[in-house]
Amino acid sequence: MASTVVNPGLEGIVVGETVLSNVEGDVGRLTYRGYDIHDLAEHATYEEVVHLLLFGRLPTYQELLDLKARLVARRSLPSGVVAMLHAVPRDAWPMDVLRTGVSAISHFLPHRPDGSHDTNIDAAIDLVAKFPTLVAVWDRLRRGLEPIAPDSTLDHAANFLWMRSGERPIPAAEAALDTYFILLADHSYNASTFSARVTASTGEDIYGAVAAAVATLAGDLHGGAPSKVMTMLEEIGLPEKAEPYVRALLGRGEKIMGMGHREYKIRDPRAAHLERMAKNLTEKSHTKWYLIARALEDASNAVLAEVKPGKPIYANVEFYTAPTLASLGIPSDEFTCTFACGRIAGWSAHVLEQVAHNRLIRPQATYVGPAVHPYEPIAARNARGNGAASGGAGSYN
Ligand code: COA
Numbered sequence: 001m002a003s004t005v006v007n008p009g010l011e012g013i014v015v016g017e018t019v020l021s022n023v024e025g026d027v028g029r030l031t032y033r034g035y036d037i038h039d040l041a042e043h044a045t046y047e048e049v050v051h052l053l054l055f056g057r058l059p060t061y062q063e064l065l066d067l068k069a070r071l072v073a074r075r076s077l078p079s080g081v082v083a084m085l086h087a088v089p090r091d092a093w094p095m096d097v098l099r100t101g102v103s104a105i106s107h108f109l110p111h112r113p114d115g116s117h118d119t120n121i122d123a124a125i126d127l128v129a130k131f132p133t134l135v136a137v138w139d140r141l142r143r144g145l146e147p148i149a150p151d152s153t154l155d156h157a158a159n160f161l162w163m164r165s166g167e168r169p170i171p172a173a174e175a176a177l178d179t180y181f182i183l184l185a186d187h188s189y190n191a192s193t194f195s196a197r198v199t200a201s202t203g204e205d206i207y208g209a210v211a212a213a214v215a216t217l218a219g220d221l222h223g224g225a226p227s228k229v230m231t232m233l234e235e236i237g238l239p240e241k242a243e244p245y246v247r248a249l250l251g252r253g254e255k256i257m258g259m260g261h262r263e264y265k266i267r268d269p270r271a272a273h274l275e276r277m278a279k280n281l282t283e284k285s286h287t288k289w290y291l292i293a294r295a296l297e298d299a300s301n302a303v304l305a306e307v308k309p310g311k312p313i314y315a316n317v318e319f320y321t322a323p324t325l326a327s328l329g330i331p332s333d334e335f336t337c338t339f340a341c342g343r344i345a346g347w348s349a350h351v352l353e354q355v356a357h358n359r360l361i362r363p364q365a366t367y368v369g370p371a372v373h374p375y376e377p378i379a380a381r382n383a384r385g386n387g388a389a390s391g392g393a394g395s396y397n
Helices: 037-043 046-055 061-073 079-086 094-107 117-142 156-165 171-184 191-201 206-217 225-236 239-251 269-285 289-307 317-327 332-356 378-384
Strands: 021-024 029-032
Touching: 029 037, 029 046, 029 269, 037 046, 037 171, 037 269, 046 061, 046 117, 046 156, 046 171, 046 332, 061 117, 079 094, 079 117, 094 117, 094 206, 094 332, 117 156, 117 206, 117 332, 156 171, 171 269, 171 317, 171 332, 191 206, 191 332, 206 332, 225 239, 225 289, 225 317, 225 332, 239 289, 269 289, 269 317, 289 317, 317 332
Parallel strands: none
Antiparallel strands: 021 029
């Protein structure tokens, strides 16, 4: 029976269950399998969080060593994928290249994943391990440089920075990126994760589901926001210019990137960690990004309270991502790829969860097109001389 309630953005609609993460938007709390994100950000490593999401619990020492060994063993890209990346035009957008790269990896697998839990776990580890390599290899190639091989002595975050620059990162940089990956690892049924689950629900394999997720993450309203935040910081240039900038932006009816969230009605809990890291890193790198971002958040809060009273629009995870990643030397058009390097753990875990309790995801729509009318032969349509079908809307959509 057709539903009569139309909810275009699925806002407030519960479409499934998950044990992976919980977003409590009213109180600003995010938990992964019951662990508060603040505790994980402070005490865990990304690899521990990967174990938590994929295997259901935090690892023992031995389990962590085993997972790290499996990740290290899967970091390198098949040579065929690197050859394909060599053929991509250097001005291609890094998120597009990442999407292509995920698909390409699946061409070089010895066997297509058969959908069993064990092969999906293996594929998930493969994807978590290879995402940073894909991003780093493309970063080097687009700059006209040769890729740098992964360093098996380095942990996940440090190795990512190493493969980009060929320099061992300072501890503060490694710790910041590791925490960033933890903070971004999962976020319930966000748009990209939902895409992955929809794709997996059709029986498509995990590589296809993750490729769909990468495509969905790319948009400005989701993972594309932080590079736009960076553009704002660059345009503002000085902290004292933040308020007039915000007024002009809102005056043109535009949104402040990195502000607002569908779920959080107060400041995103991840923003506090990112702000701390942005402050710390920009002090170390002697850049001005943190101070401008801080001024922009203050100005946004003040002006939004004035022009959109009563609307809960506060800094989201993307806001301080921009100064944090910029301070790590990551160019703004690679921010979304770096986000994906963290989120791949959550996407994979959601695919595993979807497969384990699968039901094809297939919502309904209320039909609002023309009423039923007879088919008109092409000769008759041609004689009339235009595309407007009798009783039809006459437009392609
Ligand atoms: N700047 C200015 N106004 C904003 C805003 C922002 N960043 N975010 C929301 N609003 C306003 C909208 O203009 C709208 O006002 P109106 O009712 O007067 O028209 C109201 O708040 C509701 O916004 P809406 O876009 O319908 O809410 P949503 O739940 O769909 O929005 C986002 C969630 C994330 C899409 C939205 O806040 C946004 O576009 N933010 C900027 C992009 C961003 O940072 N994305 C990353 C998300 S993690």
